Amino acid sequence: MKGIVLAGGRGTRLYPLTVSVSKQLLPIYDKPLIYYPLSVLLLAGIREILIISTPEDLPSYQRLFGDGSRLGIRMEYQVQETPRGLADAFILGESFIGGDDVCLVLGDNLFYGQGLSSMLAKAIRECRGATIFGCPVADPSHFGVVEIDLNGEVRSLEEKPQKPRSRYAVPGLYFYQNDVVKLAKQVRPSPRGELEITAINETYRQQGRLQVAKMGRGMIWLDTGTPQTMLQAGCFVEAVQSKLGLYIACLEEIAWRRGFIGDKELYEAGKRLEMTDYGRYLLRLLQEERPQ
Known part of the structure; x- marks a missing residue:
């Protein structure tokens, strides 16, 4: 994909x-x-x-x-x-x-x-x-809205409806x-x-x-x-x-x-940004853990 x-x-x-x-x-x-x-x-x-x-x-x-x-x-x-x-x-x-x-x-x-x-x-x-x-929101009228039936199937789609069905x-x-x-x-x-x-x-x-x-x-x-x-x-x-x-x-x-x-590329990225919290975070990953 x-x-x-x-x-x-x-x-x-x-x-x-x-x-x-x-x-x-x-x-x-x-x-x-x-x-x-x-x-x-x-x-x-x-x-x-x-x-x-x-x-x-x-x-x-x-x-x-x-x-x-x-x-x-x-x-x-x-x-x-x-x-x-x-x-x-x-x-x-x-x-x-x-x-x-x-x-x-x-x-x-x-x-x-x-x-x-x-x-x-x-x-x-x-x-x-x-x-x-589908994400539940307080005011769906600002978004596209999907209506889902009890079986989880899509019943309807609406684009920024004034009266949302869902x-x-x-x-x-x-x-x-x-x-x-x-x-x-x-x-x-x-x-x-x-x-x-x-x-x-x-x-x-x-x-x-x-x-x-x-x-x-x-x-x-x-x-x-x-x-x-x-x-x-x-x-x-x-x-x-x-x-x-x-x-x-x-x-x-x-x-x-x-x-x-790999570790080498992560280290290089961390060193490039070592003056920032972001870069120091990358370097800390190498010290504390390895990919799971």
């Missing part, structure tokens, strides 16, 4: 913060925002990843990650000239996807929880078309079989002129090939689309890291534990 991080858009809800800087490069406590969705792909064992962004911002991501070899992965990059909706990621990424299945994660989403890795593995293993996630929002993480590319090409622009991901998911639902994985109480999903939610996310990351001494979305640590890189 291959992975796509969609990091385009203008981030207008964050102006003036994003007038000259891509939203996904803004800090969430001690890391660029894009580290958090990228960590999800690494946790899922995905090692071939495409970042899609604007012509102005893509060089910044290339400087940040290069070809991905420092993390033991392969990174590619694709320009999105104008925002055309989430489904456009599969059209732009067609040659990258090739004959593989694909996971799409939005560049402004943060996921955290004890069972996250096993949930991702199950989503890949059991995907029979498309797998989306408390389960659909976060920006999706697993698809390879035919998603063909389906994306068949999507017609919505009234707001975008190729909606909900249209693809609805097609899978009508075909009986859409699964939903419910996120329980032990899982956290944060959408960082506003200054308030960015601040909340930063405070959450700081609290967890300060109290537990364990880092969230530490890409080098995940790559090391997954076996993508």
